[in-house]
Amino acid sequence: MSKPKVLISDKMDPNAARIFEERGCDVDVITGETPEELKARIGEYDGLAIRSSTKVTPEILDAATNLKVIGRAGIGVDNVDIPYASGKGVVVMNTPFGNSITTAEHAIAMIMALARQIPQADRRTQAGEWPKNDFMGVEVTGKTLGLIGAGNIGSIVAARAQGLKMKVIAFDPFLTEDRALEIGVEKVDLDTLLARADFITLHTPLTEETRNILSRENLAKTKKGVRIVNCARGGLIDEAALADALDSGQVAGAALDVFQTEPAKDSPLFGKPNFICTPHLGASTTEAQVNVALQVAEQLADYLVNGGVTNALNMPSLSAEEAPKLRPYMKLAENLGSLVGQLAHGNLTKINIEREGAAAELSGKPIEGAVLAGLMRQYSDTVNMVNAPFLAKERGLDIRSIRHEKEGAYNTLLRVTVGTDSGDRSVAGTLFGADAPRLVEIFGVRIEAELDGHMLYIVNEDAPGFIGRIGSLLGENGINIGTFNLGRRAAGGEAVLLLSVDQPIPDEVVKKACALEGVKTVMPLAF
Ligand SMILES: NC(=O)C1=CN([C@@H]2O[C@H](COP(=O)(O)OP(=O)(O)OC[C@H]3O[C@@H](n4cnc5c(N)ncnc54)[C@H](O)[C@@H]3O)[C@@H](O)[C@H]2O)C=CC1
Numbered sequence: 001m002s003k004p005k006v007l008i009s010d011k012m013d014p015n016a017a018r019i020f021e022e023r024g025c026d027v028d029v030i031t032g033e034t035p036e037e038l039k040a041r042i043g044e045y046d047g048l049a050i051r052s053s054t055k056v057t058p059e060i061l062d063a064a065t066n067l068k069v070i071g072r073a074g075i076g077v078d079n080v081d082i083p084y085a086s087g088k089g090v091v092v093m094n095t096p097f098g099n100s101i102t103t104a105e106h107a108i109a110m111i112m113a114l115a116r117q118i119p120q121a122d123r124r125t126q127a128g129e130w131p132k133n134d135f136m137g138v139e140v141t142g143k144t145l146g147l148i149g150a151g152n153i154g155s156i157v158a159a160r161a162q163g164l165k166m167k168v169i170a171f172d173p174f175l176t177e178d179r180a181l182e183i184g185v186e187k188v189d190l191d192t193l194l195a196r197a198d199f200i201t202l203h204t205p206l207t208e209e210t211r212n213i214l215s216r217e218n219l220a221k222t223k224k225g226v227r228i229v230n231c232a233r234g235g236l237i238d239e240a241a242l243a244d245a246l247d248s249g250q251v252a253g254a255a256l257d258v259f260q261t262e263p264a265k266d267s268p269l270f271g272k273p274n275f276i277c278t279p280h281l282g283a284s285t286t287e288a289q290v291n292v293a294l295q296v297a298e299q300l301a302d303y304l305v306n307g308g309v310t311n312a313l314n315m316p317s318l319s320a321e322e323a324p325k326l327r328p329y330m331k332l333a334e335n336l337g338s339l340v341g342q343l344a345h346g347n348l349t350k351i352n353i354e355r356e357g358a359a360a361e362l363s364g365k366p367i368e369g370a371v372l373a374g375l376m377r378q379y380s381d382t383v384n385m386v387n388a389p390f391l392a393k394e395r396g397l398d399i400r401s402i403r404h405e406k407e408g409a410y411n412t413l414l415r416v417t418v419g420t421d422s423g424d425r426s427v428a429g430t431l432f433g434a435d436a437p438r439l440v441e442i443f444g445v446r447i448e449a450e451l452d453g454h455m456l457y458i459v460n461e462d463a464p465g466f467i468g469r470i471g472s473l474l475g476e477n478g479i480n481i482g483t484f485n486l487g488r489r490a491a492g493g494e495a496v497l498l499l500s501v502d503q504p505i506p507d508e509v510v511k512k513a514c515a516l517e518g519v520k521t522v523m524p525l526a527f
C-alpha cells in the first residue's frame with residue numbers, strides 16, 4: 001500500500017514534518033502559494049496541514065480529489081469551509097488546546113500595554129523625546145474585566161486577570177452557573193457587561209451570532225473610557241465604529257491582534273494615538289507552535305494511517321485504540337446500511353441503528369456514520385461516513401442510535417431498521433470469530449450470509465424444486481454461484497434465498513428469475 005501524502009501549506013514548526021515522516025506519511029512543505037497554485041497541486045494529497053493563511057475554499061476542495069483530512073495547527077477554523085468539506089467527505093480537525101495559554105497571555109499583555117500605553121511610550125522614548133508627562137496610565141487592580149466568551153482561552157484569561165486582582169465578569173450564553181463559579185467569574189448578559197466593564201476582551205469564535213458583537217450600537221453602550229482587546233477574530237468588532245469611538249473618547253484605548261481583513265495593510269484604526277496592534281501574533285510563541293505542530297501531525301497521521309479520529313469538527317472522535325476494534329463493525333454497519341438501502345423501497349422516513357451486547361460497548365457515532373454511508377450510497381457515489389449523516393439529515397431522515405447492553409441470541413449484534421411508506425424493514429448482523437461480518441436476519445427471516453460482491457436476493461414460496469430451478473437458470477446463463485444461503489419464515493411459507501455470484505447478473509436473467517414458478521421478489525445486490 002502506498003504511503004498517505006500530506007501537504008503542509010502554511011509556515012509550521014519543523015516538528016510537524018518530522019512526525020508525519022515518522023508516522024509513515026510522505027510530506028511536502030510548500031508554503032506561500034497562491035490559491036491557483038494550491039488548486040493545481042492539491043489533487044495529489046490525502047492530508048492538508050494548515051495554519052490561518054491557507055484558505056480552504058469550495059474551489060480548493062473541488063480540486064482536492066484525494067483529500068481525506070484537513071488539520072488546522074491552531075484553534076479557529078474560519079479559513080476552512082467546513083460544511084463544504086463535510087459535503088465532500090473530508091474530515092476537518094483542529095488542535096483546540098495547544099495555543100490557548102499563549103493566546104491568553106497575549107490578551108493579558110495587550111491589557112497591560114493598553115493600561116500603560118507601553119508601545120506609544122516606547123516609540124517616543126526611542127525617538128529621543130523622553131515624554132514623561134504625556135503618559136498617565138491606569139491601574140488594573142480592582143478594575144472590572146468583561147470577557148466575551150469564556151471557553152478555553154477566556155477562562156485562562158480570567159485566571160490570569162484574577163491574579164492581577166481584577167474582578168472578572170463574563171458574557172457567554174453557553175457558560176453554566178457551575179462553570180462560572182468554578183472559574184470565579186460572574187455570569188452577566190451582554191448589556192450588563194458593556195455597562196460595567198473597564199476592560200473588555202473578546203474570546204469567541206467568529207460565527208453568525210458573534211459577527212460584529214461589538215457593533216456601533218453596542219460600542220455606544222459601553223462604560224465611557226473602556227479599553228478593548230481583541231485577540232480572537234477580526235469581524236467581532238465593527239472597526240470603523242471602533243475608530244469613531246476612539247476619536248470621541250467613548251473608548252479610551254483599543255488593542256487588536258486580529259482584523260476583519262488580514263493581512264491588514266490599511267485600517268481606519270491605524271495611526272490613532274490610543275490604538276495598538278499586533279499582526280495576528282496571539283499564537284506566536286515557540287511553545288505554542290511546537291504544541292500545535294506536533295498535535296496536528298499526530299492527529300492527521302493517526303487518521304490517515306490508523307483511522308483514529310481526534311478533535312474533528314465534523315466527525316465523532318475515535319481513538320487509535322478503538323479504531324481496530326471498530327473496524328469489523330464498520331464493515332458490517334456499512335453492509336447492513338447498504339442492504340437495507342437496496343431492498344427497502346419508497347420514501348425512507350427514519351432509521352434506527354441498534355447495538356446489542358459487545359457492540360453496545362463501542363462508540364455509536366462511527367457505527368451510525370458507517371450505516372448511513374452504506375444507505376446513502378444508493379443516492380450518491382461520493383458518500384462516506386463524514387458526509388453521510390449530513391446528507392441523511394438533508395433528506396429529512398430521522399436518525400436514532402439505540403444501545404441494548406444485554407446480549408440476545410448473539411453476543412454482539414447490529415440491527416438496522418428503516419421506516420418506509422409500507423412499514424418498518426429491519427436487517428441484523430453479527431461478527432463471527434471477532435472480525436468476520438455476517439448477516440443473520442433479513443426482514444424478520446433468519447439467514448446467515450456474508451455480504452460481499454454481487455448477490456441475488458430472492459423471496460419465493462417454500463416448495464420443493466425451486467432451488468433446482470434457480471440453479472439451472474443461473475448455470476444456463478453461465479453464472480457461477482459462490483455461496484448459497486437459505487432462510488424461511490415457516491415451513492411451506494415464504495422463503496428467502498441469498499446467493500453470491502461471480503459477476504453482475506444481467507437484467508434478462510433477473511427477469512427470467514422473476515418468471516420462475518413461486519417467485520415473489522428478485523433483486524440483484526452489490527456490496
Ligand atoms: N489570535 C490568535 O492567534 C488566536 C485566536 N484564537 C481565537 O480564539 C477563539 C476562542 O478560542 P477558545 O477559547 O479556545 O475557544 P472555545 O471554543 O474554548 O471558547 C469559545 C467560547 O465562546 C463562546 N461563545 C460562542 N458563541 C458566543 C456568543 N454568541 N457570545 C458569547 N460567547 C460565545 C462559547 O460558548 C465558548 O465558551 C477561537 O475561536 C479563535 O478564533 C485562538 C487561538 C489563537
Ligand SMILES: O=C(O)CCC(=O)C(=O)O
Binds near residue numbers: 073074076
Ligand atoms: O496560527 C496562527 O498563528 C493563528 C492561530 C489562531 O488564530 C488560532 O489558532 O485560531
